[in-house]
Each structure stands twice: as structure tokens, then as C-alpha cells.
Amino acid sequence: MIEVTDITKTYQSGDTSFQALKGVSFSINDGEFVAIMGPSGSGKSTLMHILGCLDTPTSGTYFLDGKDVSTMSDDALADIRRDKIGFVFQSFNLLPRTTVLRNVTLPLIYANELPEKREADARAALQSAGLDERYYTHKSNQLSGGQIQRVAIARALVNNPTMILADEPTGNLDTRTGEIVLGTFQQLNETLGRTVVLITHEPEVAEHADRIIVIRDGVIVSDAKNYKKRKVEHHDY
Amino acid sequence: MTTNDILHETYSALSANKVRTGLTMLGIIIGISSVIAMVSIGNGAQSSIAASIQSIGSNLVIVTPGAQRSFGGPQQARGSAQTLTVADGQAIQSQVANIGSIAFDVTSREQVVAKGTNTNTSITGTTPSYTTVRNVEVDDGNFFTEEDVASSNKVAVVGPTVVTDLFLDGSEPVGQQIRINNGIYTIIGVTKSKGGSGFSNADDAIYMPYTTAQHYLTGNQYLSEIDVSAATADDTTQVQNDVTTLLLAQHHISDPTKADFSTLNQSDIIATASSVTGTFTILLAAVAGISLLVGGIGIMNMMLTTVTERTREIGLRKAIGAKKSDINTQFLIESIMLTFTGGVIGVILGWVISLVVSKLGIIQTSVSVSSVLLAFGVSAFIGVVFGYYPARRASNLNPIEALRYE
């Protein structure tokens, strides 16, 4: 359960300051599939970083599962990120010169998972992200943009987080592969009950969610249920 | 994170950036090995010079004619003045305490001919005690005796270099005759090589009774040197002082600064030479220290230029659940591994260099533990500080700030 109330974020760089979020409030229940839409520069990533406990708001409150996240210590936030949140960055952020498998295994190391189980989990996550097995031993800098994106998604899924936050996860994918990834999110949401929040600026992508929040210039301009949800019917990897 | 995980992370981080790892280690290796090698060479030079001074004689006090060094006025070349006499030597022998032995020397340079070959070498007319005073050993035949001295016999003991210069066919020198300054001398012995070189090469010399040298070569009654060997090393200063006082009285000189002879103490030579070689060692150590510094700056440079990339990596690791302590441990272990691997290679390399220098016979080096510790300590310190400190700072940023770090 996510409850944000009147969140603002001001970026300070030298003398100039820029308010990227100007009082945003909403809540997301467990098991919801929400899309956040908005034009470039509207504050989507900023909001997502706060939701993912990667950054803290300048003002306002953020309760995650009933606990006030804005007052937590750095290490407590690290625990939340590790146990509850799977984050797909807009710029992916894979470890350079490191194999695909190792990139996906990394969160498990910090989660103290048994070494024997790690590889199997990483392979399962890569499979549900739709990456072909022959790339698993490639270094992260030997992959195409779309492949990198799928590795980033697999890394977010590998910990079985209760909440998946994805910043433009289909931005680099062709329509068909994009559908596969969206199908994966829908399946995680419907069969495993995971909360999914995804950012996009494409209405067709947003239509895969149950609810669409539209943000512009740091304020929410609309927040409505999506009555014509598009379902990815069938996918086989 | 288990220990195993940390080691694995360290290993993959170091092997993922082979060039960076290699260059950083190279800085450490060069720094450490040059300090170790240079200091060992310096130490080796110091002990080899001390050893060669030791080989001149034992606890020597050398008396030479001519004025003490003084400012102004013409300076007579040492040894060329005619002020030392046999009587002086005998007075020293009978009146100065704690004398081991004493030798009277007459030196000159002459052309020496044997079987048509000739060489120019130094002639030392002396007493049989010369062998003990100057550590000269006879390899073949005998040194001359007191009787030879008493009757001014024309006998000669030659150094090995003279033998090779004169007897090209390798024939046995003992018993053969050589011509020096129109006199015929019989070789009765060959000295053992001392391996010396330079201005006083004991191997390129001919020894004969001093009386013979005075009579046939210099034609006067003066001595060119008196070598006094003190009974023990501790006695050299006392012997030197007593010899000076005695000779001033013998020569009726009341002002010591006007003395017509000078004395030189072997311990003073050793002290002077070791201060020279000490300076030399310091010079080498300074050169090595500069390479250590350059190596250290190289390490800093490598570590700091990768900070941007590593800061992003730290942000990423934190974003997927790493705690500050996970990051700090990983980076600390990483810098320790890097500097210690480089350090161990550097120590081995420095050691090998000094061994090679010894084996090639250039100089007998000796590796000092303190130089190993110093070199290792400095580069390990630099490596750990500059590898760990930026990482520690980055681990305090929140993940987004770290990921955006420029």
C-alpha cells in the first residue's frame, strides 16, 4: 500500500532551484496495476524514484505499508528496496563489463539468498523478461538496447518483490517484444498479486494498466480507472 | 553478503577492469621494487667499500712526511717531502704503547724488465712486518726476511698483476730475475691477489727490503711512509696521538700546526668513507622515494579517475539493496587486494633485482627489512586510502545522487 500526501521535490543546483513535483497526492493499493503518463520533463521519474525509496521528497509524506518512509535511515531504506521493490531504471544501469547472469544475480547477493539457488532464480527471471538463453553469458556492454532493457527487468523481478516500479520499460522494444514484457507485468499482477507501477508516455502502453495517472508539470491532472484495459492474451517464451 | 560473495565481487570487479587494475598495480610494483632494489644496492656499496678499506690493513695509523693540511701557502705533495727517517720509526716502535707491528716503507715507481717484457709498477721497499700491517699474504714462495733487510739483499716479492704483465708465457716467476733501474733482483715470492683496484692496487706492486730500495732506488735515507698497526681497533686514536706527540718532539717542533708529517687513522678513513657511502645510499633512497611517490600518485590517479564510474556503480548497488557496510567492505577489500597483490609482486621483484645485481657481481647487495616495510607501508596506505575513501564518501549518497554523479 502506497500513500503519498502532498509530495514536493525541489532540485537545487547552485542559485537556481527547480520544483519538479508540486504537491502530489494519491494512494495505490496492493495488487494494483497503475500506469503513470505525462510528457517529458513532467516529473515522472522523480516521482518514481521517491516511490522506489531511492530518493526522498522535499516535503510531504510517504507511507509504505503503513510506515513513514521519509524518516527512515539509509540502511532501513536499503532493506525496503531489497525486500519489497523491484526497480527498472529508465537508463537501465547495469554493471558494466559484467555478464548478464551476474547482473541479475546481484540483488540476491545482498538479499543473502543461498548461493545454490541464485542461478536458477536468475535464469527464471531472465526467462520471464523474455531474454534468449544464449545471451546469459554475454557482458552487459555486448547487448542491444532492447536486450539491456530485458536484463534490467529481469533484475527487478529476481527478488520476487511485492512492488515492481518500471520507468519506461518498453521504450526500447519493438511492439511485439514490448507486448511480451507487458504480458509479463500483467501476469505478475494477476496471478501473483504484485503491485505494478509503470511509467510511459505512450497511451497504448498505459492502456495495459487498470488505472492511469496523468501528470503534467509536477501536478496530477487526471487519475482514473482504465475501463478499456488491453490484455496480452497469449504469450509463450 | 557472505565472505565468499565479497571475495567474488572483489575478484570480478578487479578482473572486469584489467587495464585499470594492471596500471594501478604497476604503480605499486615500480614504487616498491625500486625502493627495495636501490636501498639494497646502497647498502651493498656501503659494506663493500667498508670491506675494501678494511683490507688495506688492520687498525692502521699511517704516518707520511710533509706538512699537515693547512690553509694558504704552497702544499707539498704528501710523501714527497723528506722528513721521515728510520730513527723516527724506531722511536715509535720503542716508545709508543699498544703497537701491534710497524712497517717502514719507501715507495717509488720504476720500469721493470723481465725476459724482454716490461711494465711500470710501484715499488714498495718495506719490512717483513708489512705482511701483518697491510694484510698481504704470500701465495707462492716467501716474503723476504729481516736478514734480507739487514743486508740490503736484491730480492723482490711481486704482485699477481706484475706476474701476468711480465711473464706472458705463464712460467713460474719464483727464482726468475728481473731488472729494476739497472739492478738485477731475484723473485722470491708472489703475493696473493687482494682484488683491489684504483690508486693503490696491492696486486700491481713489487715489494723489497726498504734498505735495498733506499740504497739502489731512492738513494737517500728517508722513508716515504710508516705504517703503524695498533694492537686493537680501540687503540688507534691513542696510537695516533702518541705518534704525533713523539714525532713533534723528535723533530723539535713546538707548534703542532707546523708539523712536517701527517698521520692518518684507518678508522677515520672508514668513518669518512661510510659517510660518503651513507650519502650515496640517501641519494639512491631519494631516487627510489621519488619513484614511490610517482607510483603513489599513479595509484591515486587511477583510483580517483574511476571514481565517477565507481560512484554510479555504488548508486546502482545501493538501489538494488546494498547497505553502506556492504559497499564499504567490498571497496576496502578491493583496495587491500589490489595494493597487497601489487605490493607482494613489488617486494619479490625488488628482491630479484638485488639478487641479480649480486649474481652479476656488480655489487654484493643486501635487502633491508626496513626498506621493505617502508615501501610496502607507503603504497599500501596510499592504495587503501585512495581506493576506499572515495567509495566511502559515495556510499553516503542516496542512490539517485550517486547514479547521477558526474
Ligand SMILES: Nc1ncnc2c1ncn2[C@@H]1O[C@H](COP(=O)(O)OP(=O)(O)OP(=O)(O)O)[C@@H](O)[C@H]1O
Ligand atoms: N538532479 C536534478 N537536478 C535538477 N533538475 C532535475 C534533476 N532531475 C530532474 N530534474 C528536472 O526535473 C524535471 C522532471 O524530471 P524527470 O526526470 O522526473 O522527468 P520525466 O517526467 O521522467 O521525463 P522523461 O519522460 O523525459 O523521462 C525535469 O525538468 C528535469 O530537468
Ligand SMILES: [Mg+2]
Ligand atoms: Mg523519466
